[in-house]
Amino acid sequence: MSLFLTSFLADPRWGEALAHLPDYLGSHVRVSVTALALGLLVSLPLAIIARNRPVLRGLLLGLASIVQTVPGLALLALFYPLLLAAASLTLAWFGFSFSAFGFLPAVLALALYSMLPVLRNTLTGLRGIDPSILEAAQGVGMTPMQSLTSVELPLALPVMMAGIRTAAVWVIGTATLSTPIGQTSLGNYIFAGLQTQNWVLVLFGCAAAALLALAVDQLLALTETGLRTRHRLRTALGGAGIAALVAATLVPSLARSASSYVVGAKTFAEQYVLSALISQRLEAASLPATSREGLGSNVIFEALVNGDIDVYVDYSGTLWTNQFHHVGLKPRQQLLDDLKTELARQKVTLFGELGFENAYALVMPRKRAEKYGIRTVSDLAAIAPALSIAADYEFFSRPEWTALRTAYGLNFREQRQMQPDFMYAAVASGEVDVIAGYTSDGLIAKYDLVALGDPKVAIPPYDAILLIAPKRADDQALREALQPLLGRIDIAAMREANLRAAGGDGDASPGAVARWLWEKIKSEKTNR
Amino acid sequence: MEVAALIVFDHVGKSFDGGRVKAVDDVSLHVESGEFLAIVGGSGSGKTTLLRLTNRLIEADRGHITIEGEDVRAADPVALRRRIGYVFQSSGLFPHMSVAANIGITPKLKGEREADIAAKVDELLDLVRLDRGEFRDRFPHELSGGQRQRIGVARALAAKPKIVLMDEPFGALDPLTRDALGDDYRALHDRLGLTTVLITHDMTEAILHADRIAVMRGGKLLAEGTASELAQSDDAYVGELLGTPRRQAERLNALLPRGGA
Numbered sequence: 094m095s096l097f098l099t100s101f102l103a104d105p106r107w108g109e110a111l112a113h114l115p116d117y118l119g120s121h122v123r124v125s126v127t128a129l130a131l132g133l134l135v136s137l138p139l140a141i142i143a144r145n146r147p148v149l150r151g152l153l154l155g156l157a158s159i160v161q162t163v164p165g166l167a168l169l170a171l172f173y174p175l176l177l178a179a180a181s182l183t184l185a186w187f188g189f190s191f192s193a194f195g196f197l198p199a200v201l202a203l204a205l206y207s208m209l210p211v212l213r214n215t216l217t218g219l220r221g222i223d224p225s226i227l228e229a230a231q232g233v234g235m236t237p238m239q240s241l242t243s244v245e246l247p248l249a250l251p252v253m254m255a256g257i258r259t260a261a262v263w264v265i266g267t268a269t270l271s272t273p274i275g276q277t278s279l280g281n282y283i284f285a286g287l288q289t290q291n292w293v294l295v296l297f298g299c300a301a302a303a304l305l306a307l308a309v310d311q312l313l314a315l316t317e318t319g320l321r322t323r324h325r326l327r328t329a330l331g332g333a334g335i336a337a338l339v340a341a342t343l344v345p346s347l348a349r350s351a352s353s354y355v356v357g358a359k360t361f362a363e364q365y366v367l368s369a370l371i372s373q374r375l376e377a378a379s380l381p382a383t384s385r386e387g388l389g390s391n392v393i394f395e396a397l398v399n400g401d402i403d404v405y406v407d408y409s410g411t412l413w414t415n416q417f418h419h420v421g422l423k424p425r426q427q428l429l430d431d432l433k434t435e436l437a438r439q440k441v442t443l444f445g446e447l448g449f450e451n452a453y454a455l456v457m458p459r460k461r462a463e464k465y466g467i468r469t470v471s472d473l474a475a476i477a478p479a480l481s482i483a484a485d486y487e488f489f490s491r492p493e494w495t496a497l498r499t500a501y502g503l504n505f506r507e508q509r510q511m512q513p514d515f516m517y518a519a520v521a522s523g524e525v526d527v528i529a530g531y532t533s534d535g536l537i538a539k540y541d542l543v544a545l546g547d548p549k550v551a552i553p554p555y556d557a558i559l560l561i562a563p564k565r566a567d568d569q570a571l572r573e574a575l576q577p578l579l580g581r582i583d584i585a586a587m588r589e590a591n592l593r594a595a596g597g598d599g600d601a602s603p604g605a606v607a608r609w610l611w612e613k614i615k616s617e618k619t620n621r
Numbered sequence: 622m623e624v625a626a627l628i629v630f631d632h633v634g635k636s637f638d639g640g641r642v643k644a645v646d647d648v649s650l651h652v653e654s655g656e657f658l659a660i661v662g663g664s665g666s667g668k669t670t671l672l673r674l675t676n677r678l679i680e681a682d683r684g685h686i687t688i689e690g691e692d693v694r695a696a697d698p699v700a701l702r703r704r705i706g707y708v709f710q711s712s713g714l715f716p717h718m719s720v721a722a723n724i725g726i727t728p729k730l731k732g733e734r735e736a737d738i739a740a741k742v743d744e745l746l747d748l749v750r751l752d753r754g755e756f757r758d759r760f761p762h763e764l765s766g767g768q769r770q771r772i773g774v775a776r777a778l779a780a781k782p783k784i785v786l787m788d789e790p791f792g793a794l795d796p797l798t799r800d801a802l803g804d805d806y807r808a809l810h811d812r813l814g815l816t817t818v819l820i821t822h823d824m825t826e827a828i829l830h831a832d833r834i835a836v837m838r839g840g841k842l843l844a845e846g847t848a849s850e851l852a853q854s855d856d857a858y859v860g861e862l863l864g865t866p867r868r869q870a871e872r873l874n875a876l877l878p879r880g881g882a
Contacts (some may be wrong), residue, residue, distance in 0.1 A: 226711065233727050234699055
């Protein structure tokens with residue numbers, strides 16, 4: 094047991110997690126406190142205005158309740174396109190634009206999320222005051238404002254504070270979900286950990302968020318009892334604690350300088366490894382680099398166009414179908430050329446291909462495929478009605494799925510959605526019969542699976558390509574630092590890197606895998 | 622009438638629920654300066670509504686109310702309330718404020734200096750016969766019902782009003798406390814030269830403390846006058862109101878043997 098504990102604590106991933114703590118925790122506190130402050134700034138006056146207006150009261154509580162039913166992740170994701178549209182409007186009308194990425198959408202969504210408990214408790218508190226006290230306030234000659242500030246609010250305070258505390262805990266918890274829209278938070282641990290099966294990171298992120306929530310809750314509780322029992326020291330201690338938190342959030346993050354290059358990564362292991370590789374190359378060329386990881390697939394491209402990130406790896410087919418909404422497919426090289434032209438129209442540079450493809454492919458255990466004589470999707474279509482298929486959260490709504498179904502007349506008994514990391518194990522164990530996997534995934538080899546052929550070319554090519562933001566288009570230093578990566582990563586290398594990243598031990602961190610990958614690239618270069 | 626009355630109710634009316642309930646129905650009444658008037662009636666008689674109309678806690682629908690010759694509707698309601706003392710039925714003390722803060726609230730609202738207010742609070746505690754040091758920093762929940770009403774009276778007097786309106790202030794107290802408080806207040810009324818309107822459902826209390834009594838029923842003023850004037854009234858309800866305390870007094874006299882003297 095003690096041996097287990099020692100080896101558990103000696104795990105190098107703890108050190109890695111701790112190194113990120115000032116940045117992640119600082120950003121988390123900053124976004125949570127700002128959102129909570131904004132939420133209070135809006136909710137408290139609204140509640141006060143609505144307290145004697147039944148229609149407005151019902152409307153507000155109804156709206157706040159509806160907001161609460163929207164899952165946190167969806168609410169955060171919704172604010173991104175909304176703000177993007179707003180930013181283009183302000184640019185057209187007033188000549189200025191703002192970043193719809195990261196901090197702003199996270200703050201707005203979280204502020205909205207904090208409103209229900211604050212509104213409800215403030216209204217309950219204010220309306221629960223004995224009417225004879227209100228009459229007395231009027232009777233001794235208070236104006237409505239004096240009655241509010243010196244009688245109603247102090248008496249409603251305990252109930253209001255309970256609401257504020259609930260809101261604080263909700264906001265701090267939900268802020269972990271702001272990672273995919275580009276806001277660094279403790280969620281970075283959780284998303285990165287989930288994608289690379291690094292449970293130490295997941296645990297660390299959850300524990301840090303829980304401790305932060307607990308600390309803020311207790312500070313608010315201290316302030317509240319201090320105010321209620323007129324205990325000056327308590328009020329001062331609680332207030333000082335909260336002030337210290339706010340002050341800490343105002344200290345700009347030391348890790349990030351304004352001129353550093355921001356490397357983006359989507360939400361899966363390969364992206365974490367590649368972003369680490371790019372960062373390492375930049376740093377090797379003495380270019381400061383920071384990363385924004387765990388970004389949603391739709392967010393990351395817009396973030397690049399807007400210059401919120403400077404460089405990231407995307408896949409040709411993803412851009413072709415999702416970003417530019419093309420229905421028909423073209424041969425691989427022609428698709429790449431067309432894409433380059435289209436990207437150039439948005440001033441995005443397609444710097445080059447990395448050398449491997451990460452395409453969607455229908456994947457099943459090799460033994461079963463051989464047993465039934467299935468080599469291609471055409472062979473599979475015949476028995477598909479008896480089989481179940483699993484895919485990631487977006488596949489079934491992607492054009493590739495429609496294309497596959499129409500081309501081969503595919504029809505499965507059951508469709509399931511799964512966390513990508515669990516799919517491969519699920520198909521290997523027979524939990525599902527077929528999965529829509531990724532061709533570069535190392536788990537294909539690990540579980541002895543086979544990717545089925547696509548003779549009708551229904552699935553577009555998915556060459557991994559390096560994209561550079563408009564503002565860095567003419568940056569020669571950046572180009573020189575990244576040039577050695579182009580065409581150097583083949584499918585075998587990427588599969589092995591991905592397998593290593595899923596290893597779940599100390600060598601599995603994206604940084605360590607990226608270093609391994611770079612060594613491999615270098616050795617192959619010299620071998621040639 | 623050579624001297625204008627301090628408070629004049631002139632055909633005052635007030636309805637609730639869109640006119641369906643006539644709480645106060647065409648009431649005309651004068652209160653002279655320095656007078657102690659009791660308004661007696663059962664629940665729903667409109668007596669409390671009439672009192673609340675006086676300092677515009679609610680607004681009259683019909684008629685006029687004038688104080689010192691000025692129509693209350695022309696006055697700023699907040700300023701009006703600050704110059705009229707009001708004692709509430711359930712004390713109406715603010716539970717989150719100390720005794721001193723409760724008593725000093727109206728002077729504070731008027732912007733008087735803290736030191737002046739503190740001195741005034743101590744004076745008022747003396748006046749309502751509560752120990753300064755013991756009570757100043759207490760909170761309402763630490764007080765007995767009678768102590769709370771004494772603080773309520775002190776608060777009403779803090780801004781040195783000429784007029785004090787009292788809404789069944791002693792109704793919820795035990796008989797001994799109630800009697801002591803009633804006597805103490807009447808003494809204050811005389812000493813400070815106040816004009817008091819007291820609302821009560823208890824005719825005995827009205828007879829014992831008031832100079833003049835007005836009887837209300839169903840929103841209407843049935844009769845007014847001194848106790849002996851009311852005794853001449855041929856109204857059955859007034860007779861019943863006066864008869865009850867008299868019968869009780871006679872029975873008590875018969876039942877309680879005169880002791881000592």
